[in-house]
Amino acid sequence: MKVVLLIAAAMGVSAAQAEELRFVTCPIYRDTDAGKKSGCWLADAHETGNRYDVSKAPSKPDWNHAVLVEGVVASRTTEDACGGVVLDPVRTSILPADCPRHMLEAEGFPGRKFVLPRRNVSPLSAARAPIPGPFAARTFRVFYDFDQSFLVYQYDDYLFDAAVAWLRAAKPRAIKVVGWAATDSVAISGMDFAEHADIAKERAEKIAESLARMGFDKSIISVEWHGGAKPVIDPDIDGLVEPSRRRVDIVATL
Amino acid sequence: MKRLSLYGGSLLAAVILFGGVSLTASIGQRPKAAATTNYWWAPGSGQTFPASADFPNASGTLRVLLDGGPMATKGHPFFTALSPSGRACVTCHQPSDSMSLSAETAQRRWRETNGRDPLFAAYDGSNCPSLPQDRADSHSLLLTRGLIRIQRPWPPRDPIGRNITVDYKIEIVRDPTGCNSGKYGPAAEHPTVSVYRRPRPLANMKYLLAVGFAYDPKQGMPLPLDPETKKPLSGNLMADGRASTLTAQMSDAAGSHLELTRHLTPAQMRQITDFESRVFTAQQRDVSGTALDADGAEGGPMKLFTSRPGQLGSIGKPVWSEFEAWEKPKPGLTREAAAFRASVARGAKIFRDKTFLITDSSGINSPIGFGNPVRNACAFCHNMSQMGNDVAPGQVDLGTTTLPFADPAPDLPLFRITCLGRPHPHYGRVIYTSDPGYALTTGRCADVGKITLQSLRGLAARAPYFANGSAKDLRGLVDYYDRRYHIGYTEQEKQDLVNLMRSL
Numbered sequence: 207m208k209v210v211l212l213i214a215a216a217m218g219v220s221a222a223q224a225e226e227l228r229f230v231t232c233p234i235y236r237d238t239d240a241g242k243k244s245g246c247w248l249a250d251a252h253e254t255g256n257r258y259d260v261s262k263a264p265s266k267p268d269w270n271h272a273v274l275v276e277g278v279v280a281s282r283t284t285e286d287a288c289g290g291v292v293l294d295p296v297r298t299s300i301l302p303a304d305c306p307r308h309m310l311e312a313e314g315f316p317g318r319k320f321v322l323p324r325r326n327v328s329p330l331s332a333a334r335a336p337i338p339g340p341f342a343a344r345t346f347r348v349f350y351d352f353d354q355s356f357l358v359y360q361y362d363d364y365l366f367d368a369a370v371a372w373l374r375a376a377k378p379r380a381i382k383v384v385g386w387a388a389t390d391s392v393a394i395s396g397m398d399f400a401e402h403a404d405i406a407k408e409r410a411e412k413i414a415e416s417l418a419r420m421g422f423d424k425s426i427i428s429v430e431w432h433g434g435a436k437p438v439i440d441p442d443i444d445g446l447v448e449p450s451r452r453r454v455d456i457v458a459t460l
Numbered sequence: 461m462k463r464l465s466l467y468g469g470s471l472l473a474a475v476i477l478f479g480g481v482s483l484t485a486s487i488g489q490r491p492k493a494a495a496t497t498n499y500w501w502a503p504g505s506g507q508t509f510p511a512s513a514d515f516p517n518a519s520g521t522l523r524v525l526l527d528g529g530p531m532a533t534k535g536h537p538f539f540t541a542l543s544p545s546g547r548a549c550v551t552c553h554q555p556s557d558s559m560s561l562s563a564e565t566a567q568r569r570w571r572e573t574n575g576r577d578p579l580f581a582a583y584d585g586s587n588c589p590s591l592p593q594d595r596a597d598s599h600s601l602l603l604t605r606g607l608i609r610i611q612r613p614w615p616p617r618d619p620i621g622r623n624i625t626v627d628y629k630i631e632i633v634r635d636p637t638g639c640n641s642g643k644y645g646p647a648a649e650h651p652t653v654s655v656y657r658r659p660r661p662l663a664n665m666k667y668l669l670a671v672g673f674a675y676d677p678k679q680g681m682p683l684p685l686d687p688e689t690k691k692p693l694s695g696n697l698m699a700d701g702r703a704s705t706l707t708a709q710m711s712d713a714a715g716s717h718l719e720l721t722r723h724l725t726p727a728q729m730r731q732i733t734d735f736e737s738r739v740f741t742a743q744q745r746d747v748s749g750t751a752l753d754a755d756g757a758e759g760g761p762m763k764l765f766t767s768r769p770g771q772l773g774s775i776g777k778p779v780w781s782e783f784e785a786w787e788k789p790k791p792g793l794t795r796e797a798a799a800f801r802a803s804v805a806r807g808a809k810i811f812r813d814k815t816f817l818i819t820d821s822s823g824i825n826s827p828i829g830f831g832n833p834v835r836n837a838c839a840f841c842h843n844m845s846q847m848g849n850d851v852a853p854g855q856v857d858l859g860t861t862t863l864p865f866a867d868p869a870p871d872l873p874l875f876r877i878t879c880l881g882r883p884h885p886h887y888g889r890v891i892y893t894s895d896p897g898y899a900l901t902t903g904r905c906a907d908v909g910k911i912t913l914q915s916l917r918g919l920a921a922r923a924p925y926f927a928n929g930s931a932k933d934l935r936g937l938v939d940y941y942d943r944r945y946h947i948g949y950t951e952q953e954k955q956d957l958v959n960l961m962r963s964l
Contacts, residue, residue, distance in 0.1 A: 309833075
């Protein structure tokens with residue numbers, strides 16, 4: 207399925223880049239040994255017969271389970287490191303449906319050496335630059351895989367940590383945590399997809415608990431949750447539309 | 461005694477009698493310790509705990525350092541038999557066994573006391589209290605695997621005693637000890653689940669308590685906070701994470717292993733915490749005659765004492781780079797010593813750099829986002845500089861207790877776990893395990909089989925390995941990993957890893 211992104215125009219993204227692919231498939235692992243975390247993840251879109259390289263997703267597939275792929279063909283011509291058309295940005299969500307595990311040998315594809323994602327949390331021992339004011343009311347977001355409430359390592363933890371750092375500096379008088387779920391049903395690869403409504407609550411409550419663990423007074427944190435999430439524009443969803451529905455908004459009031 | 465730094469400028473030295481053998485304890489310089497043949501520290505012995513003591517083992521010599529110098533143990537709650545059975549903390553956390561307990565020590569103690577040592581207390585030093593206590597086979601799990609019975613409440617309870625909602629059902633498939641059926645077990649009037657685990661070493665604690673990052677990537681949440689100090693908790697203390705602070709661990713142990721009916725006093729807890737925070741252990745000398753801190757190497761406990769804990773090896777000091785100096789051969793060594801050093805150095809590199817496909821292991825392949833499979837090396841999880849435990853809370857399922865990966869263990873109970881909500885990410889809806897591990901603390905099916913990563917120091921002194929003692933020696937440990945992850949180590953690589961680990 208292709209989703210034409212009207213929002214993309216507002217972000218300065220060309221039409222060619224703005225075709226967001228969404229499909230469900232069984233993932234394929236290609237064992238290219240370019241060192242640690244170097245293996246490739248491939249996904250065949252049955253509708254088109256195209257094979258895509260989805261290795262750049264923040265959370266990777268599980269070869270035992272189907273995966274929902276959401277991504278855009280990379281705008282820059284890149285080396286075919288894995289044996290598929292590179293999707294970047296891309297998100298992959300592990301689904302409950304079982305898949306036969308399938309692994310390919312390297313077959314001459316070099317894979318990619320692991321590079322630390324730009325969204326990574328520094329150790330506590332590292333000095334942090336102070337966040338300068340003045341501060342104004344602001345909303346932070348974290349985004350989720352389909353039907354999940356888990357903060358993905360080296361993506362969501364970074365987004366949440368950035369929010370925490372700002373909130374600590376800005377000292378808001380109130381923090382509203384709003385959980386969203388993409389409950390509107392949509393057909394993808396011949397199947398109807400809608401998130402469970404409960405996941406919005408689960409997302410919101412986990413973020414509220416996470417804020418409390420980071421030292422924020424529970425009395426200033428309010429929590430609400432909703433289905434029927436609409437897309438948002440946010441730099442940290444990298445221009446993807448559908449995944450932007452699956453989120454929590456952290457709304458700071460000064 | 462005034463507390464002095466082991467690496468400061470003072471040169472105070474003292475000679476201490478320890479188990480009838482003279483020890484030289486040096487404070488303020490690199491200690492010169494003499495080996496002792498006294499393997500057993502009896503509760504209430506009143507000995508002075510030395511600043512440094514060496515203990516022989518099959519691989520060489522373990523060294524135990526006490527920061528701050530010698531400590532009188534008379535009346536000290538760690539060394540005093542507070543238990544009605546005559547046990548003390550030291551009973552299962554012996555200095556000679558790197559502050560843990562080896563199966564060999566348990567066997568020796570059985571022979572020497574005809575099974576009357578408090579170590580073999582019915583409550584948890586036997587397979588089940590209902591068994592005849594004078595028979596060795598009633599203590600077979602302790603004698604053969606070094607296992608202590610851990611009786612967990614069912615359903616699990618949170619730190620303030622409230623029942624936790626559990627998303628799985630537990631049934632007994634096999635109960636060879638009798639401690640999960642009848643008056644015991646999850647169907648009993650007072651429901652419990654008995655599992656059997658190795659005592660974890662109470663040493664090098666600053667590493668196990670260190671917090672490197674604010675988040676637990678395996679739970680997708682910030683670290684939980686210590687209810688007393690409000691500081692984040694490392695999550696690396698207990699096999700199943702049931703206690704996250706030393707005081708919580710002490711309370712748990714006092715009420716179970718020591719069978720105390722009263723709480724430890726705050727003063728006793730402070731004394732025990734102080735002692736545990738000052739003990740450092742590591743192998744110091746190999747049986748081949750090589751000092752593990754010779755010629756630029758940095759083995760032994762002194763490096764542990766002087767280093768800052770909680771550092772990720774991948775962005776700082778690489779894990780086991782203590783043996784980097786041995787990558788280059790040194791002229792003049794005996795052939796045996798040269799071969800050993802080269803092997804240890806290779807083992808360190810294999811540990812860090814030889815990658816393999818890690819598959820179907822929750823805590824690694826799910827739910828963090830690394831993918832299943834993910835290619836990486838031993839140091840992926842054993843990632844803390846100097847120590848080799850996980851900088852993040854280390855709850856990982858290697859399969860050592862759970863089918864189909866676990867080795868056959870007819871002497872252990874077998875539980876059938878049925879996930880009531882979402883299935884387990886790798887095992888599916890129904891799981892067979894001899895120890896649900898972390899799931900006995902969290903109540904979550906997704907946590908079945910997860911066991912907190914073990915400390916890797918002082919290994920040579922405390923076989924067998926893994927939480928259920930399923931690897932009888934270091935080669936068995938390497939062989940398990942080789943089978944589990946289809947690594948394909950060569951014989952040389954296996955020996956190099958064994959030599960590395962016996963040097964830690």
